[in-house]
Amino acid sequence: MIVPESPFAPESLTQVKHCLAALDVAKLMEWWPGTPHVPHRNPDKVRAIQRSLDWKRVAKIAAYLLQQEIRDTPEKLDQYFRSVYEPRKFEKGREWPPKVPNVTGYERSQYPMFSNVLLHVNGANVTPTNKQRGTGTANLSFNEKSRDLNFSVIDGQHRVNGAFFALQLLREVRGKTVTWEIPAEIFLDLDAAGAPPKHQAQIFIDVNFYQKKVDRSLVADLFPTARSRDAIDDIERAQDIGRRLMLETGPLVGMIQIPGINFGTPDVVSLATLNSAIEDAIPHLLSAGITSLAEQTEFLAICIEAWLDATGRKEHVDDGESLDPDNVAYQGRVLVSFLSLIPACIWKVQTSEAIFGSAQSKSLLTKWLRDVINRAGLLHGSQFLSKSQFKAKGYLGSGGLARFRDSLWAASLARNSIAKRGDESKAALAIANQKKIAEALSR
DNA sequence: GGTACGATACTGCCACATCG
DNA sequence: CGATGTGGCAGTATCGTACC
Numbered sequence: 001m002i003v004p005e006s007p008f009a010p011e012s013l014t015q016v017k018h019c020l021a022a023l024d025v026a027k028l029m030e031w032w033p034g035t036p037h038v039p040h041r042n043p044d045k046v047r048a049i050q051r052s053l054d055w056k057r058v059a060k061i062a063a064y065l066l067q068q069e070i071r072d073t074p075e076k077l078d079q080y081f082r083s084v085y086e087p088r089k090f091e092k093g094r095e096w097p098p099k100v101p102n103v104t105g106y107e108r109s110q111y112p113m114f115s116n117v118l119l120h121v122n123g124a125n126v127t128p129t130n131k132q133r134g135t136g137t138a139n140l141s142f143n144e145k146s147r148d149l150n151f152s153v154i155d156g157q158h159r160v161n162g163a164f165f166a167l168q169l170l171r172e173v174r175g176k177t178v179t180w181e182i183p184a185e186i187f188l189d190l191d192a193a194g195a196p197p198k199h200q201a202q203i204f205i206d207v208n209f210y211q212k213k214v215d216r217s218l219v220a221d222l223f224p225t226a227r228s229r230d231a232i233d234d235i236e237r238a239q240d241i242g243r244r245l246m247l248e249t250g251p252l253v254g255m256i257q258i259p260g261i262n263f264g265t266p267d268v269v270s271l272a273t274l275n276s277a278i279e280d281a282i283p284h285l286l287s288a289g290i291t292s293l294a295e296q297t298e299f300l301a302i303c304i305e306a307w308l309d310a311t312g313r314k315e316h317v318d319d320g321e322s323l324d325p326d327n328v329a330y331q332g333r334v335l336v337s338f339l340s341l342i343p344a345c346i347w348k349v350q351t352s353e354a355i356f357g358s359a360q361s362k363s364l365l366t367k368w369l370r371d372v373i374n375r376a377g378l379l380h381g382s383q384f385l386s387k388s389q390f391k392a393k394g395y396l397g398s399g400g401l402a403r404f405r406d407s408l409w410a411a412s413l414a415r416n417s418i419a420k421r422g423d424e425s426k427a428a429l430a431i432a433n434q435k436k437i438a439e440a441l442s443r
Numbered sequence: 444g445g446t447a448c449g450a451t452a453c454t455g456c457c458a459c460a461t462c463g
Numbered sequence: 464c465g466a467t468g469t470g471g472c473a474g475t476a477t478c479g480t481a482c483c
Binding site (some may be wrong): 120 | 467469477
């Protein structure tokens with residue numbers, strides 16, 4: 001398929017032929033990089049690629065495509081890439097086989113996909129199949145034995161190798177007849193044969209250097225949508241709970257932020273941050289017998305509501321409005337620290353007569369948390385510290401989160417105020433209390 | 444069944460980008 | 464420009480597996 005002429009291309013380059021094609025990945029490995037042992041290929045090129053390839057990444061891509069863990073990765077890499085990349089004896093270059101971990105895990109996906117790679121080719125022809133030049137389909141032809149044929153991969157070195165690796169591994173199960181044609185975007189003679197690859201370099205820079213990740217919270221919101229099935233681990237369950245807390249249940253509905261799309265209330269925890277804190281709490285919920293998504297969401301919503309009530313800083317915020325600028329109770333740092341107290345919250349409810357999820361449990365937690373905040377010296381008058389007081393106590397900046405969390409934990413089981421203690425004393429007490437709670441819960 | 448090793452997860456800290 | 468959210472790094476703990 002011929003790629004239509006771009007109105008943005010500089011005039012000097014409008015003649016460049018540019019097409020989309022599907023290429024057999026096993027063949028592509030012969031055209032590029034070729035092997036060091038085939039005389040008319042360039043052995044330096046092969047070695048350079050071999051040296052710069054991050055083989056762990058190649059294996060990760062293959063595992064992703066297969067949606068399966070790869071075992072004995074170094075042996076498998078050796079088996080399938082030796083003929084391509086192994087240097088001749090006494091040849092200089094990187095050692096072969098590459099050193100990579102034995103087992104390669106994969107990122108789960110409902111639909112493992114493979115975006116097109118960018119290739120540059122000298123020595124090939126494109127012949128349009130219809131009269132109208134520059135549009136529609138064409139035939140790409142070249143002599144694969146020709147010395148003038150030169151393939152290079154502008155972008156997707158790792159994906160090409162990963163695709164080849166995945167195909168070889170798949171052939172172990174499905175037989176040698178399996179083939180795969182990967183999508184490729186091909187630039188023909190963008191840089192003249194033998195000339196420095198200046199345009200290829202530019203494309204590489206544009207694609208790889210200026211790339212920017214989208215915000216974590218933006219995809220945190222998409223994960224449950226993409227999955228369309230129940231959560232199968234704590235990470236996924238945390239995503240589901242976070243989404244409910246953002247949209248349906250509890251005091252944070254409509255307030256949790258998704259940076260980048262201007263969703264939520266400023267100074268309130270962002271979705272990704274909240275999710276990772278929830279993830280930590282899930283094992284505790286499970287061992288307390290709080291197992292369903294609805295129960296877990298409800299309990300966490302109650303805990304968060306109890307926390308906000310206890311701080312005396314719970315606010316109702318309408319769309320477009322903002323929190324009291326002195327209110328830090330909703331902040332990521334603060335909520336994450338509080339959520340680390342979930343085991344203690346569970347213990348508190350369990351040792352009372354209250355039922356999880358009941359109004360009684362909520363008022364019980366509110367009262368207890370109020371005492372904790374008080375004992376930790378975090379109460380000023382009837383309210384949780386203001387922003388400036390919070391900062392003055394050293395809870396911001398490096399190490400601040402740990403200090404804050406320790407204050408909460410140290411106060412959790414204390415009888416009297418621990419506010420006057422030093423950092424180390426609080427930290428020690430925090431650890432001791434965490435241990436006590438863990439023991440109490442394991443009984 | 445015990446041990447050693449490798450892989451992974453976790454933690455605290457820091458760097459950096461973004462945003463108001 | 465400071466506050467905040469997030470990623471990266473290094474050190475450490477824990478888990479899982481291969482091997483004896």
